[in-house]
Amino acid sequence: GAVVSQHPSRVICKSGTSVKIECRSLDFQATTMFWYRQFPKQSLMLMATSNEGSKATYEQGVEKDKFLINHASLTLSTLTVTSAHPEDSSFYICSASVAQAIAFFGQGTRLTVV
Amino acid sequence: KQEVTQIPAALSVPEGENLVLNCSFTDSAIYNLQWFRQDPGKGLTSLLLIQSSQREQTSGRLNASLDKSSGRSTLYIAASQPGDSATYLCAVPKIGFQKLVFGTGTRLLVSP
Numbered sequence: 001g002a003v004v005s006q007h008p009s010r011v012i013c014k015s016g017t018s019v020k021i022e023c024r025s026l027d028f029q030a031t032t033m034f035w036y037r038q039f040p041k042q043s044l045m046l047m048a049t050s051n052e053g054s055k056a057t058y059e060q061g062v063e064k065d066k067f068l069i070n071h072a073s074l075t076l077s078t079l080t081v082t083s084a085h086p087e088d089s090s091f092y093i094c095s096a097s098v099a100q101a102i103a104f105f106g107q108g109t110r111l112t113v114v
Numbered sequence: 115k116q117e118v119t120q121i122p123a124a125l126s127v128p129e130g131e132n133l134v135l136n137c138s139f140t141d142s143a144i145y146n147l148q149w150f151r152q153d154p155g156k157g158l159t160s161l162l163l164i165q166s167s168q169r170e171q172t173s174g175r176l177n178a179s180l181d182k183s184s185g186r187s188t189l190y191i192a193a194s195q196p197g198d199s200a201t202y203l204c205a206v207p208k209i210g211f212q213k214l215v216f217g218t219g220t221r222l223l224v225s226p
Contacts, residue, residue: 006157034213043203043216044158093157097212103148103205107157 002028004096006106013084013113021079021109023094029074030096034103035067038091050077084113116141118217120204126223129196135189135220137204142182144206148214149178149189152201161202162189194224 003026013019023033031052036044048069049057056069066088068080077096081088093108117140127133137147146165150158162171162178164187170179177190187204201221205214 032212036216041221043218044205044214046213046215049213091155095158095214102146102160102163103207103212103214104160105150105158108155110155 002026002096002098002104004030004094004104004106006094006109008109009107010110011112013111015085015113016083018080018082019084019111021081021092021094021111023077023079023096023106025075025096025104028096028098030077030098031074032097033071033077034095034097035069035077035079036093036095038093038108040091044093047079081111084111086113089113116144116206116215118204118206118215120202120217120220122220123218124221124223126225127194129194129224129226131194131224133191133194133222135191135202135222137187137189137217139185139187139206139215139217142185144182146207147178147180147187148205149176149187150203150205152203152219154201158203191222194222196224196226198222199224 005024007022033050035047038044047062050069050071052071058064071077095103095105121136148163149161164171164180175192180187201219203219204217
């Protein structure tokens with residue numbers, strides 16, 4: 001089956017710094033990748049849709065200048081949390097979709113901002 | 115706007131019981147429906163995918179059904195085991211879109 005790798009799995013950073021999270025499709029080309037955020041004991045909420053070679057589409061309420069998304073190739077999308085604050089602490093998960101809207105998910109990244 | 119709800123929110127059962135998890139969605143114009151499993155602090159594992167034209171899918175002890183007209187899906191787990199303990203999420207993409215709308219999840223605990 002298709003494999004999506006997310007890195008790092010866990011990161012702790014100081015308030016005010018930026019953190020980059022990578023999402024890679026290892027054995028297929030993903031023209032579209034998605035970034036989700038999950039607060040404790042809550043479901044996943046879509047943050048943005050990332051299309052290779054074009055600007056990401058952000059969901060309502062998501063600050064595009066704070067959550068920078070780059071999809072430079074068909075196998076890599078990155079999410080950068082800029083000027084992170086404690087309220088940005090969350091579980092971030094990416095997914096890559098292939099035909100028929102089948103979604104494959106990464107392992108997630110636990111971000112803690114101290 | 116698509117809304118997906120799962121009932122119950124939490125479930126605790128002894129090992130061996132057969133279980134039914136429920137998922138309902140407000141917009142029946144879906145392309146398919148997926149059931150996922152999420153272990154604490156981990157990503158998602160896809161369990162079953164039901165296309166909109168199908169009524170059910172089976173994988174091992176898992177069986178998922180779909181009734182588009184009523185906006186419902188059920189996940190049936192037979193002979194539950196402690197290793198089944200996890201959060202189960204259902205998700206649907208709206209036709210024409212690949213992004214998923216997730217349900218609220220059911221936290222399952224199977225005790226030995």
